[in-house]
Amino acid sequence: MQDDSISLNKFISDTGYCSRREADELIRQGRVILNNELAQLGNRYTPGDIVEVDGSYLSNGKPKKEKKVYLAFNKPAGITCTTDTNIAGNIITYINYPKRIFPIGRLDKDSEGLIFLTNDGDIVNKILRASNEHEKEYIVRVNKSITPYFLEKMSKGVPILDTVTLPCKISKLGNHTFKIVLKQGLNRQIRRMCEYFEFEVESLKRVRIMNIALDKIALGKWRYLSDVEIAQIESMVKDSSKTALKPIKKAKPVEAKNAKKAKLDIPKEAFELPSKSKKPKQSSFKEYRKNKKR
Structure with a gap:
C-alpha cells in the first residue's frame, strides 16, 4: 500500500504557516496538536x-x-x-502542467488552434454530450480555388463515414481560404468533407469553441479561462446531462457510393434521407441517371 504521508513539520510548512525549523520549535513547545494529542517530533x-x-x-x-x-x-x-505520455509529441507532456489535466475532445495532429484542457470530468462529459449543439469555428486553406458550388454543397451536408454531415455555416475568406462553423465533431470531418469534393486541406486552424475565441493566445501557449467564461460554458451545457445524444441519420450506402461515381454533378434530391412520415423514394438516383441519358 502506497504511503502518502509526509513529515508533520513539512505539512505545517507547506501550509505557509511557518518554516520547517519553526514548526519543529512549535512542536517542542507543545503548541501543536495532532489528532487531539500533543504532537511529537518525528510525527507524520x-x-x-x-x-x-x-x-x-x-x-x-x-x-x-x-x-x-x-x-x-x-x-x-x-x-x-x-493523455498517453508514452506517445511522442503528446499534448500533456508538451504543456507540462503541474496537475493532472486532460483535453476536452480532440484536434487532429496535423491541425492547430484552440483546444480546452481541464481536470473537471463533469464539464468534459457535458460538453461532449452537447457536441451536436455547440459551435466550433475553423479557418481552412485548400489547394484549389474555392467555388460557389463547393461552398453551397459543403453547407448543406456531405456524405462521409456512412453518414451525412449536419448543415453548417461556411463563407469564403480568400481564393483558397474559407471559414466554417460546425456543430458536430466527426473524425477528421473537415478534411474528409473537402476530400469528397477533391480538395486537399493545406492548413486547418480552430479559432473558436462555443464562447471562447483563440484571440491573442500565441501558438504553443495557453491561458486560464476566466470565471465569467466558465460560467457561460456551464450555462450553455447545463441541460446536456439530461439529454442523450441524438443518433445521426445515415445516408443510403448505395446512393452515397453512386454519388461518388457521378463526379459530384448530382441534384440535392439524390442525397435526401428518408423521412419518418413518408416511405422513401425508390431509386431516386437511378431515375436521375436514367433521365439524364434521355
Whole structure:
C-alpha cells in the first residue's frame, strides 16, 4: 500500500504557516496538536489528520477539494491530443502542467488552434454530450480555388463515414481560404468533407469553441479561462446531462457510393434521407441517371 504521508513539520510548512525549523520549535513547545494529542517530533501527517497550532486548525480532517483547472491552449500542428505520455509529441507532456489535466475532445495532429484542457470530468462529459449543439469555428486553406458550388454543397451536408454531415455555416475568406462553423465533431470531418469534393486541406486552424475565441493566445501557449467564461460554458451545457445524444441519420450506402461515381454533378434530391412520415423514394438516383441519358 502506497504511503502518502509526509513529515508533520513539512505539512505545517507547506501550509505557509511557518518554516520547517519553526514548526519543529512549535512542536517542542507543545503548541501543536495532532489528532487531539500533543504532537511529537518525528510525527507524520496523513491526509485526513486533524492538525491544530495554538488552537487554530491547519487541517480539520476533511479532504480538500481539488481546485478545478480550465485551460485554453493554442495547439501547434504535430501535437497529438492524447493523455498517453508514452506517445511522442503528446499534448500533456508538451504543456507540462503541474496537475493532472486532460483535453476536452480532440484536434487532429496535423491541425492547430484552440483546444480546452481541464481536470473537471463533469464539464468534459457535458460538453461532449452537447457536441451536436455547440459551435466550433475553423479557418481552412485548400489547394484549389474555392467555388460557389463547393461552398453551397459543403453547407448543406456531405456524405462521409456512412453518414451525412449536419448543415453548417461556411463563407469564403480568400481564393483558397474559407471559414466554417460546425456543430458536430466527426473524425477528421473537415478534411474528409473537402476530400469528397477533391480538395486537399493545406492548413486547418480552430479559432473558436462555443464562447471562447483563440484571440491573442500565441501558438504553443495557453491561458486560464476566466470565471465569467466558465460560467457561460456551464450555462450553455447545463441541460446536456439530461439529454442523450441524438443518433445521426445515415445516408443510403448505395446512393452515397453512386454519388461518388457521378463526379459530384448530382441534384440535392439524390442525397435526401428518408423521412419518418413518408416511405422513401425508390431509386431516386437511378431515375436521375436514367433521365439524364434521355
